[in-house]
Amino acid sequence: MTGRREPATDTVDRRLNGNLPLLDAGAAAARIDADATVLTSGFGSVGYPKLIPLALADSDRDLSLTVVSSGNVGDEIDVALVESGAIDRRFTYQSSAVARAATNRRDIAFSDRNASSIGDEVQYGGLVEPDIAVVEAVAVGEDWFVPSTSVGQVPAFVEAADELLVEVNHRQPLKLQALHDIYRPEAPPNRGPIPLTDPGERIGTSRMHFDPEKLVGVVETDRVDSTYSFREPADDDLAIAANLGDFLAEEMERTAAFEDAVHLQFGVGSLGNALMGELEGLEFGDRDVVYYGELIQDGLLDMLDADRLACASATSMALTDEGQERLFASVERYARDVVLRPADVSNHPGLIDRFGVIGVNSAIEVDIYGNVNSTHVGGKRMINGVGGSADFNRNALVTICALPSTHDDGEISRVVPMTFHVDHTEHDIDVFVTEQGVADVRGLSPVERAELIVEECAHPSFRPRLRDYLDDVRSQDDHIPHDVARAADWPE
Amino acid sequence: MTGRREPATDTVDRRLNGNLPLLDAGAAAARIDADATVLTSGFGSVGYPKLIPLALADSDRDLSLTVVSSGNVGDEIDVALVESGAIDRRFTYQSSAVARAATNRRDIAFSDRNASSIGDEVQYGGLVEPDIAVVEAVAVGEDWFVPSTSVGQVPAFVEAADELLVEVNHRQPLKLQALHDIYRPEAPPNRGPIPLTDPGERIGTSRMHFDPEKLVGVVETDRVDSTYSFREPADDDLAIAANLGDFLAEEMERTAAFEDAVHLQFGVGSLGNALMGELEGLEFGDRDVVYYGELIQDGLLDMLDADRLACASATSMALTDEGQERLFASVERYARDVVLRPADVSNHPGLIDRFGVIGVNSAIEVDIYGNVNSTHVGGKRMINGVGGSADFNRNALVTICALPSTHDDGEISRVVPMTFHVDHTEHDIDVFVTEQGVADVRGLSPVERAELIVEECAHPSFRPRLRDYLDDVRSQDDHIPHDVARAADWPE
Numbered sequence: 004m005t006g007r008r009e010p011a012t013d014t015v016d017r018r019l020n021g022n023l024p025l026l027d028a029g030a031a032a033a034r035i036d037a038d039a040t041v042l043t044s045g046f047g048s049v050g051y052p053k054l055i056p057l058a059l060a061d062s063d064r065d066l067s068l069t070v071v072s073s074g075n076v077g078d079e080i081d082v083a084l085v086e087s088g089a090i091d092r093r094f095t096y097q098s099s100a101v102a103r104a105a106t107n108r109r110d111i112a113f114s115d116r117n118a119s120s121i122g123d124e125v126q127y128g129g130l131v132e133p134d135i136a137v138v139e140a141v142a143v144g145e146d147w148f149v150p151s152t153s154v155g156q157v158p159a160f161v162e163a164a165d166e167l168l169v170e171v172n173h174r175q176p177l178k179l180q181a182l183h184d185i186y187r188p189e190a191p192p193n194r195g196p197i198p199l200t201d202p203g204e205r206i207g208t209s210r211m212h213f214d215p216e217k218l219v220g221v222v223e224t225d226r227v228d229s230t231y232s233f234r235e236p237a238d239d240d241l242a243i244a245a246n247l248g249d250f251l252a253e254e255m256e257r258t259a260a261f262e263d264a265v266h267l268q269f270g271v272g273s274l275g276n277a278l279m280g281e282l283e284g285l286e287f288g289d290r291d292v293v294y295y296g297e298l299i300q301d302g303l304l305d306m307l308d309a310d311r312l313a314c315a316s317a318t319s320m321a322l323t324d325e326g327q328e329r330l331f332a333s334v335e336r337y338a339r340d341v342v343l344r345p346a347d348v349s350n351h352p353g354l355i356d357r358f359g360v361i362g363v364n365s366a367i368e369v370d371i372y373g374n375v376n377s378t379h380v381g382g383k384r385m386i387n388g389v390g391g392s393a394d395f396n397r398n399a400l401v402t403i404c405a406l407p408s409t410h411d412d413g414e415i416s417r418v419v420p421m422t423f424h425v426d427h428t429e430h431d432i433d434v435f436v437t438e439q440g441v442a443d444v445r446g447l448s449p450v451e452r453a454e455l456i457v458e459e460c461a462h463p464s465f466r467p468r469l470r471d472y473l474d475d476v477r478s479q480d481d482h483i484p485h486d487v488a489r490a491a492d493w494p495e
Numbered sequence: 496m497t498g499r500r501e502p503a504t505d506t507v508d509r510r511l512n513g514n515l516p517l518l519d520a521g522a523a524a525a526r527i528d529a530d531a532t533v534l535t536s537g538f539g540s541v542g543y544p545k546l547i548p549l550a551l552a553d554s555d556r557d558l559s560l561t562v563v564s565s566g567n568v569g570d571e572i573d574v575a576l577v578e579s580g581a582i583d584r585r586f587t588y589q590s591s592a593v594a595r596a597a598t599n600r601r602d603i604a605f606s607d608r609n610a611s612s613i614g615d616e617v618q619y620g621g622l623v624e625p626d627i628a629v630v631e632a633v634a635v636g637e638d639w640f641v642p643s644t645s646v647g648q649v650p651a652f653v654e655a656a657d658e659l660l661v662e663v664n665h666r667q668p669l670k671l672q673a674l675h676d677i678y679r680p681e682a683p684p685n686r687g688p689i690p691l692t693d694p695g696e697r698i699g700t701s702r703m704h705f706d707p708e709k710l711v712g713v714v715e716t717d718r719v720d721s722t723y724s725f726r727e728p729a730d731d732d733l734a735i736a737a738n739l740g741d742f743l744a745e746e747m748e749r750t751a752a753f754e755d756a757v758h759l760q761f762g763v764g765s766l767g768n769a770l771m772g773e774l775e776g777l778e779f780g781d782r783d784v785v786y787y788g789e790l791i792q793d794g795l796l797d798m799l800d801a802d803r804l805a806c807a808s809a810t811s812m813a814l815t816d817e818g819q820e821r822l823f824a825s826v827e828r829y830a831r832d833v834v835l836r837p838a839d840v841s842n843h844p845g846l847i848d849r850f851g852v853i854g855v856n857s858a859i860e861v862d863i864y865g866n867v868n869s870t871h872v873g874g875k876r877m878i879n880g881v882g883g884s885a886d887f888n889r890n891a892l893v894t895i896c897a898l899p900s901t902h903d904d905g906e907i908s909r910v911v912p913m914t915f916h917v918d919h920t921e922h923d924i925d926v927f928v929t930e931q932g933v934a935d936v937r938g939l940s941p942v943e944r945a946e947l948i949v950e951e952c953a954h955p956s957f958r959p960r961l962r963d964y965l966d967d968v969r970s971q972d973d974h975i976p977h978d979v980a981r982a983a984d985w986p987e
Contacts, residue, residue, distance in 0.1 A: 069938075092938070092940075094938070106974050107972060107973055107974045108972055109940065109942060109974065111940075112939065112940035112943060113940055113974065114937075114938050114939060114940060115921070115922055116922060117889075117922055120848075120890075123848075123892060124937075127750055127751075127752040127851065127892060128750075128892050128893060128925070128937070129746070129749060129750060129893070129925075129935075129937050130937050130938050131938055190751075190752065191752050191848075191849070191850065191851025191892055192752060192753070192756050192757070192758045192785075192850050192851030192852075192892070193692065193693060193694075193756065193850065193851075194692075194849045194850070194851075195692045195849075196688030196689060196690060196691070196692070196845075196849070197688060197845075198688060199688070200685065200686075200687045200688070201685055202685075254621070257621060258619055258620075258621060259619075259682075260619040260682065260683050260684055261684070264684050264685065265684070266684045293684075351845065351848070352844035352845055352848060352889070352890055353688075353689075353843065353844055353845015353846070353848060353849070354845070356612075356615075356683075356843070356844060356845060357683070357686045357687075357688070357845070358683065358684050358685065358686070359619065359683025359684030359685075359686075360684075374917065379974065379975055381973075382975065382977065382979075383971065383973035383974065383975050383976060383977060384973050384974060385974040385975075389922055393889075393920070393922060397609075397844070397885075397889060398612075398844055400615060400619060400620050400683055400684070401620060401621070421915070423913070423977070423979055424975065425866065425917035425920055426920055426922070427920075428885070428917055428918055428919075428920065429607070430607055430608060430609055430881055430885060430918070433620070433621075443621075445606075445616075445620070445621050445622050446561075446584070446586070446606050446622050446623055447604065447606055448584075448601065448603075448604035448605055448606060450601060451604060479875070480599060480600055481599055481873075481875035481876050482598050482599045482601065482605065482871065482875065482876060482877040483871060483874065483875050483877075483916065484875060485874065485875060485915070487874075487915055487979060487980075487982075487983035488979075488980050488983050490979075491979035491980050491983070
């Protein structure tokens with residue numbers, strides 16, 4: 004029933020032959036029109052092009068670029084290129100302080116799309132008119148390349164763009180090819196099924212093929228990714244992990260769907276990383292523990308090292324510098340269990356559904372009725388894109404929102420009467436987990452949800468005020484009673 | 496490449512043999528525990544059980560039922576049974592005035608889930624502990640039945656429930672079996688792909704099979720569905736249809752994905768029905784026009800009669816009385832082109848994505864930034880469930896929200912500064928269409944979207960006030976500037 008599990012064995016080297024159009028970064032950057040729509044590789048702050056964006060930032064041309072990445076990219080794009088004023092329009096995920104500030108000043112027009120679908124939207128859906136794809140690779144030939152530490156929507160981007168620039172990064176190990184499984188879904192509107200019947204199966208190739216007519220230039224680099232850094236797990240993180248662990252233990256008992264295997268996904272960030280790291284302490288019995296997610300963060304490496312994961316599927320090895328060292332030292336070992344896929348496979352709504360994933364994602368804040376804001380502080384100020392959180396929150400079999408009950412040293416409650424930006428609706432989330440407890444809101448009405456979220460998940464220092472709000476609005480003869488003006492003044 | 500298109504030819508009759516446990520409705524109702532969780536058939540206000548709910552409503556027992564349907568059911572459940580006070584808890588879609596009032600009074604606990612996933616949530620996801628399924632059929636045997644005018648999540652419900660009651664409706668033609676294609680996705684967490692490669696393909700059977708141990712009773716009836724009624728298309732409906740038609744014509748030119756075929760879906764209601772009806776006036780050239788949606792409403796019958804649809808896939812023939820007459824008089828003819836599927840196939844996120852659907856759904860109101868409220872007036876008062884609208888709004892290749900710019904004879908704008916209940920987020924909708932015009936917001940930032948939606952879609956009588964709001968908040972240094980208190984006072 005299950006298909007190929009072993010990594011691809013076709014080997015490539017990256018000695019660049021004389022037929023490839025080698026360019027220096029400045030010459031490559033000059034091939035990009037001043038108002039081009041540029042599609043870049045990069046996801047989870049790794050595997051993005053570095054020298055060409057820096058050369059664009061250094062250019063004295065007056066640039067007004069549209070830059071489309073499918074996930075987070077590093078400082079070369081979202082700091083240097085943004086600071087140079089070259090970016091007019093930016094999709095989709097971003098989270099650097101500099102890009103965020105430019106977006107909040109509205110110097111950059113930001114359209115925030117879901118990670119699963121931005122490839123289709125670029126290629127077929129009319130989101131942009133793509134000009135050129137700029138991608139990082141560990142090796143390149145006349146009609147193929149091997150991606151580096153992430154895949155993202157690179158296959159869709161390369162197909163959609165008229166032209167292609169490749170940065171071959173000699174710092175990224177050639178062996179990374181063993182991780183990749185490049186599979187292109189067919190073109191709509193009559194596609195066949197994606198033939199993946201097991202989260203660890205391989206259905207594609209380690210190489211990404213392209214039309215050789217598109218290749219404008221190849222640039223060589225050995226610049227490292229500007230990776231994520233995660234804080235050490237804090238007390239709240241560990242308490243959230245413990246509450247989550249209790250819930251998962253009960254859930255595995257409850258449903259036959261998790262009798263033989265449990266398929267997990269964790270969202271990006273320090274909390275997600277900490278939760279991955281705490282998996283080791285959980286009892287899974289004889290079950291296959293599978294990671295079917297978007298990002299693999301450092302926290303998962305221990306589980307892989309201990310042979311406790313049957314397999315892990317993602318679109319990015321979103322590791323810290325230390326995590327990359329561990330990966331690069333033992334790529335073959337990780338490739339036994341890890342498959343890096345395009346984001347339209349890793350995050351595909353139908354596959355998340357197919358594999359009955361338990362999805363765990365965080366948020367900025369949640370409201371008492373179960374609406375979730377994961378992108379805009381106060382509903383106004385963008386902190387980061389929505390990324391793939393909605394892909395998993397919408398399509399997972401059990402959807403968990405895990406977050407600390409407060410931020411700013413307990414000064415601000417993350418449980419609020421009303422959230423003024425909604426990324427995930429009341430129809431999406433099954434369970435809320437904070438360091439205070441677990442609110443399993445499945446099957447509850449909005450007011451029942453509110454009671455449970457306030458009592459189980461809010462911080463005790465905010466519970467009385469949340470109870471007051473709920474008690475006062477409860478007198479209304481409405482399904483979802485609220486007082487918008489008062490909610491806007493919260494916590495007054 | 497494409498599979499079986501012709502309807503099933505296995506014939507059944509509904510002479511009920513002596514081995515079936517025939518019961519009258521009262522005796523059947525008595526088999527349902529007072530606090531049971533009852534899963535019912537019914538979608539689009541057709542194909543739901545009738546006599547057993549009426550018998551429950553007439554019972555003098557003190558009932559506190561949880562009633563789960565996957566789509567809209569008729570007055571026997573959402574009027575009579577609600578008025579009897581027998582329902583404590585109700586999922587998912589509902590829209591009757593009586594059930595709505597009880598829900599807004601919070602006499603009924605309503606948890607509103609997406610139509611695509613409520614089957615999985617009931618069977619595997621811990622939403623309820625299902626006791627008994629009560630379904631309408633046109634024929635029944637010892638281990639099978641044939642559904643009637645809708646399928647919905649009946650296959651999941653019958654598998655999930657411990658017991659089964661079947662109402663055989665002699666008024667619904669036996670020939671309806673030719674429409675059905677009952678296919679059960681495998682159980683998570685390691686399911687295979689749903690093997691549907693063409694929207695009109697048949698991959699299942701006309702019969703729904705069940706464990707004969709579950710069958711508690713069979714009740715005979717000839718009671719008709721309490722069907723939808725649609726108003727005649729109004730001027731606004733026709734103007735919306737014309738604007739939508741212009742957009743579709745441009746979109747078919749723009750993208751190669753629609754070169755050979757265009758796959759459409761329309762939401763429930765009078766507007767959706769009118770838009771289906773206006774399809775006849777559109778030029779599709781040589782393209783296959785395919786309906787891949789949730790409901791087939793009367794408006795689509797003309798397209799079918801004129802042989803202008805290559806095929807139509809849905810989970811319900813949500814017709815009026817007149818539409819049912821047309822269907823019942825020519826079931827074989829419609830069965831050539833129509834396939835009725837379970838809702839976890841018709842609305843499957845992966846299949847909507849696979850088939851590159853252009854989805855057209857309506858709403859109560861939209862805000863200037865592109866958030867959509869389709870369920871709660873003022874963010875508080877429930878009007879109807881979310882149904883399958885989020886399934887299509889999230890997963891369609893091109894997502895269109897079509898609505899009149901005002902309601903209450905132009906007194907109230909449906910374009911508002913901020914909507915206080917969000918069913919579809921700013922990440923979901925590509926295009927807004929009103930009788931005023933079209934706002935194609937793909938690739939636009941929130942403030943750019945606001946400008947376009949106000950200028951193209953808002954009613955001229957509200958545009959100045961919306962411009963004032965936007966101009967005033969624009970001074971904020973925020974990605975999505977707003978003034979919640981003022982938005983709450985809108986249109987003051």
